[in-house]
Amino acid sequence: MNHAAALPAEEHFETSTGLNTFKLGFWVFLGSETLFFGSLIATYMVYKGASVTPPYPSQILNIPLTSISTFVLLMSSLAMVLALAGVQRGNRAQTLTWLLATAALGSLFLGFQAFEFTEFYHKGLTLQTNLFGSTFFILTGFHGAHVTVGVIWLLMLWVQALRGRLGAERALTVEIAGLYWHFVDIVWIAIFTLIYLLE
């Protein structure tokens, strides 16, 4: 562990818990999101192998391509924590660079997803084709929508940083956005394993 440049992670706030209510509330929100994605993953798992018309997952899922997009999303999480480290230190250049890198990597992930969806469509898989199509597009589509929200959020933060309105005193704002971004990353970790790799 490198704690050489360690920074305070937890402050005391004038609340009954001594914690920032915004951050606590956001963790509650993320908890509710786990139930949301849990229900979508459960639906996919229940109907897995129940499709009676092709294309089936083994015929259509592109593991090498999705491995690359998974790597891209993982690296975006790394960029996000580096952006947070930058804003905590009041380093504007580092903040700007890594916030933009995170948004760019998130956009690249969305590009991979758009390519995959288009390819599946041309191979005959739509929401209405079979149970695999319905559950797959609903699950990955909602995840993609979350990533899209995250990219927009990051770009808004980047614009604020560009205008000099995102100093160290607003590190919590970036930390909250980071929590959301890492959450969509861990959801994808589960999706990649359960939907793409497990047969």
Added chain:
Amino acid sequence: MSTNPAAASAAHEIEHDVHTHPGWKTYVVIGAILTVITAVEVAVFYIPAMRPVLTPILLALSAAKFIIVVMFYMHLKFDSRLFSSVFVTPLILAIAVVISLVILFKVTPLYYPQ
């Protein structure tokens, strides 16, 4: 960080009790570990000899990645346990829902709608 003077004062009072976030070197090392685990996942997927143990290995590797991100990138290892509680409790519930439904519809097909 807070601009609230009262909060800043209180933060100063507990200066000796505050936890720490890791530095950028730790973040980069964690990123490298996550990359290696993902590469191992994909490699295992393509090795025919691993087929019998594919499911437990992939689930273990995926869980490892999940925990590493939550602990280090989301800072639950360093933050208040209350944050962990409000996240982990519904997470356990969500996992229980997935496992219960899979058992209900897959392992015991007696209950599968005809």
